[in-house]
Amino acid sequence: xxxTWRKPLCDLSCALARxxxxxxxxxxxxxxxxxxxxxxxxxxxRCAITHLGVAPLVLGAVSARAGDAGPFAGLVRQALSxxxxxxxxxxxxxxxxxxxxxxxxxxxxxxxxxxxxxYWRESFNLDERRYSALFAMSGSCxxxxxxxxxxxxxxxxxxxxxxxxxxxxxxxxxxxxxxxxANRPGHFILEGTARGGNGGVWKVTxxxxx
Numbered sequence: 001x002x003x004t005w006r007k008p009l010c011d012l013s014c015a016l017a018r019x020x021x022x023x024x025x026x027x028x029x030x031x032x033x034x035x036x037x038x039x040x041x042x043x044x045x046r047c048a049i050t051h052l053g054v055a056p057l058v059l060g061a062v063s064a065r066a067g068d069a070g071p072f073a074g075l076v077r078q079a080l081s082x083x084x085x086x087x088x089x090x091x092x093x094x095x096x097x098x099x100x101x102x103x104x105x106x107x108x109x110x111x112x113x114x115x116x117x118x119y120w121r122e123s124f125n126l127d128e129r130r131y132s133a134l135f136a137m138s139g140s141c142x143x144x145x146x147x148x149x150x151x152x153x154x155x156x157x158x159x160x161x162x163x164x165x166x167x168x169x170x171x172x173x174x175x176x177x178x179x180x181x182a183n184r185p186g187h188f189i190l191e192g193t194a195r196g197g198n199g200g201v202w203k204v205t206x207x208x209x210x
Contacts, residue, residue, distance in 0.1 A: 068114055068141060068142070068143050069114055069141045069143055069148055070143030070148060072143075072148050072178075073114070076114070076141055076148060076178065077110060077114075079178065079188045079208055080108040080110045080116065080141075080150075081108075081110070082208040082209065082210055083105070083106075083107055083208070083209050083210050084104075084105070084106040084107070084108075084190065084206040084207065084208055084209065085103070085104065085105050085106070085206065085207065085209050086103075086104045086106075086190075086204065086205045086206035086207055087101050087102065087103060087104060087204075087205055088101070088102045088104055088122065088194060088202050088203065088204050089101050089202055089203045089204075089205075090102075090200065090202040091202070094166075100124075101124070102122050102123065102124040103122070103123050103124065104120070104121065104122055104204070104206060105120075105121040105123075106118065106119070106120050106121070106206060107119050108150075110141075113140075114140060114141040115138070115139070115140045115141075116138065116139055116140070116141070116150070117136070117137065117138045118136075118137050118138075119134060119135065119136060119137065120134075120135040120136075120137045120152075120155050120174075121133070121134050121135070122135070122169075126164060127164075130161075131160075131161045131163050131164075131167075132160070132161055133157060133159070133160030133161065133169045134157075134158045134159050134160065135155035135156060135157055135158060135171065136155065136156045136158055137152050137155045137156070137174075138152070138153075139151050139152035139153060139174070147177050147178075148177070148178050149175065149176050149177035149178055149190070149192065150174075150175075150176050150178075150190065151174070151175050151176075152172075152173060152174040152175075153173055154171050154172070154173055155171045155172050155173075155174070156171060157169055157171060170196040170197050170198060170200070171196070171197055172194040172195055172196045172197070173194065173195050174192070174193075174194045174195075174204065175192050175193060176190040176191060176192035176204060176206070177190070177191060177192055178190060179191060181207060184207075187207065187208050188207070188208050189205065189206065189207050190204075190205075190206040190207075191203075191204065191205045191206070192204055
């Protein structure tokens, strides 16, 4: 989505609560005898994002590879089999908070080559009305240095509500990195940026929800 502001919007009703909500006991835990356990033990808390408790995945030094998740292939395949929800944040002076926040819901269908297709839904509330858009997407997993993540060259708009005149829906390219969720053992975070066709850049944060 891109913003082409024509007037200030001071009453932004789409502020979202954090998605790191409590799950039923035991849900999302990896069994002690799971072959994924060894991969999880390789996760290192290289840095932390305080409000989310994020610990990025740390891999051994390897060359860049697209369509590959490297030594974390099993872990990434498990993660992308889940549904993902989160937010996008676009810096703007048009709102008092300094950023426009939209809600995201994402589903992946991963193939054997670690390429994927799926759907990317974005929505926001404004003036007591909800607006949403559905995008198709395709991309690949990548393993580069100490990071593993996903890359989407371009989303493609399928259907959308007509937004207010100050806003346009825009396809975007997306690059996100995996991290372990320190607040929810056995769960993950995808975080990075999206770039719109108009040159806009916004932050994207997703968590797996089932």
